[in-house]
Amino acid sequence: MNSKQLFEESKKFLPGGVDSPVRAIKPYPFFAEKAEGSKLTDVDGNSYIDYCLAYGPMVLGHSNPEVVSEVEKQLVKGSAYGVPTEKEIELAKMVVNRVPCADMVRFVNSGTEATMSAIRLARAAKSKNKIIKFEGAYHGAHDNVLVKSGSGAAGLPDSPGVPEETTRNTLLIPFNNEESVIEIINKNKDSIAAIIIEPIMGNVGLIPPKNGFLEFLRKITLENDITLIFDEVITGFRIAQGGAQEYFKVTPDLVTFGKILGGGFPMGAITGKKEYMEMIAPSGSVYQAGTFNGNPISITAGLATLKQLDQQFYSDMNSKGKNFREGIRNILEDKNLNYQVAGVSSMFQIYLTDKTVWNYDDAKTADTDKFETYFKTLLKEGVFVPPSQFECCFLSKMHDAEDIDKTLNIIDTAMKQIKD
Numbered sequence: 001m002n003s004k005q006l007f008e009e010s011k012k013f014l015p016g017g018v019d020s021p022v023r024a025i026k027p028y029p030f031f032a033e034k035a036e037g038s039k040l041t042d043v044d045g046n047s048y049i050d051y052c053l054a055y056g057p058m059v060l061g062h063s064n065p066e067v068v069s070e071v072e073k074q075l076v077k078g079s080a081y082g083v084p085t086e087k088e089i090e091l092a093k094m095v096v097n098r099v100p101c102a103d104m105v106r107f108v109n110s111g112t113e114a115t116m117s118a119i120r121l122a123r124a125a126k127s128k129n130k131i132i133k134f135e136g137a138y139h140g141a142h143d144n145v146l147v148k149s150g151s152g153a154a155g156l157p158d159s160p161g162v163p164e165e166t167t168r169n170t171l172l173i174p175f176n177n178e179e180s181v182i183e184i185i186n187k188n189k190d191s192i193a194a195i196i197i198e199p200i201m202g203n204v205g206l207i208p209p210k211n212g213f214l215e216f217l218r219k220i221t222l223e224n225d226i227t228l229i230f231d232e233v234i235t236g237f238r239i240a241q242g243g244a245q246e247y248f249k250v251t252p253d254l255v256t257f258g259k260i261l262g263g264g265f266p267m268g269a270i271t272g273k274k275e276y277m278e279m280i281a282p283s284g285s286v287y288q289a290g291t292f293n294g295n296p297i298s299i300t301a302g303l304a305t306l307k308q309l310d311q312q313f314y315s316d317m318n319s320k321g322k323n324f325r326e327g328i329r330n331i332l333e334d335k336n337l338n339y340q341v342a343g344v345s346s347m348f349q350i351y352l353t354d355k356t357v358w359n360y361d362d363a364k365t366a367d368t369d370k371f372e373t374y375f376k377t378l379l380k381e382g383v384f385v386p387p388s389q390f391e392c393c394f395l396s397k398m399h400d401a402e403d404i405d406k407t408l409n410i411i412d413t414a415m416k417q418i419k420d
């Protein structure tokens, strides 16, 4: 069956024909056949240069030979035990050695689980219930944070089924706005347990923090006995060995990981300072558990991935990202298009707006109809970027000069179409 036929079939058995909303590309998504390096191939025989990379995890490209070989070896030794393994300690040590705020690690199965448990932990540690979240930030699909979210939930501010009693404790403020933070803390004196933040917003396109914003958050949270949680599900192991906290030199209390940590397999983690982490069961009384926590396949893939992410890797990725964005800027300049090219290291997005984007409201000024034209042109020509203006794109180790030149030519074509 081809993708069109598969989608017709799929809709009968999977809600909307997909297993996660953002995948429902119109008029129908292409169905994957295989992926290798920087390329994703569909069942219709098309091959795409992939800048979606499964929404971030595949930082080494698809089917990295070391990861494949280590996972194969582990598979024949069993894929779930329900008892601990030595490899969990090895990966935890690697995380602790790289991530400034990490003293200990609890491995879970997804970014969603990680933020859900980190929020619970912060609330328990502070004996307070309210949390602050930034407008447009996405921290997974659980009730506490499904409030005016970005990502697949953009445009669905509140999901039916999420009790008001829950979201009442989630306070929303604009990103990069210090006055709003001060105001909301003053209004809710002594009832805020945590601020949760994507240090670089990656679910409304890409919004970097303004100079000093993260430092400001660190200071005000310390002054007000509030836990600072960095959600590094995207930025973790992508922009530096120690993630955004190393990159921006600001150390939070807790950090959540996902995506890259599992080397392409389901994984998440909560890490942080010992005084917090020791509150997690069975060491402490904050409940967190999972049949597949620390699953040996995900742990093996994570280990095989992190071992390849050395300093050289990050400096190569930084220059690759910078040059690529420069290439896009040149195209825009050539065509007199005043669009925004946002990016940090190997993350990027083009905002089809002439407004510099510092928060969710700015991001929403982008022309989504034009973005659809851009996306479709790229896809037709063999480049796959996430299908929404409000996602961010990724480079991998396997994107080479040829991929990038070809992509820039195709972006050039797409920009011509948008302009006409």
Ligand code: PMP
Binding pocket: 055, 109, 110, 111, 112, 113, 115, 138, 139, 140, 141, 151, 198, 202, 203, 231, 232, 233, 234, 258, 259, 268
């Ligand atoms: N936090 C952030 C910053 C994310 O980008 C995501 C997923 N895109 C999540 C949490 C949720 O992770 P998962 O999809 O693995 O549950």
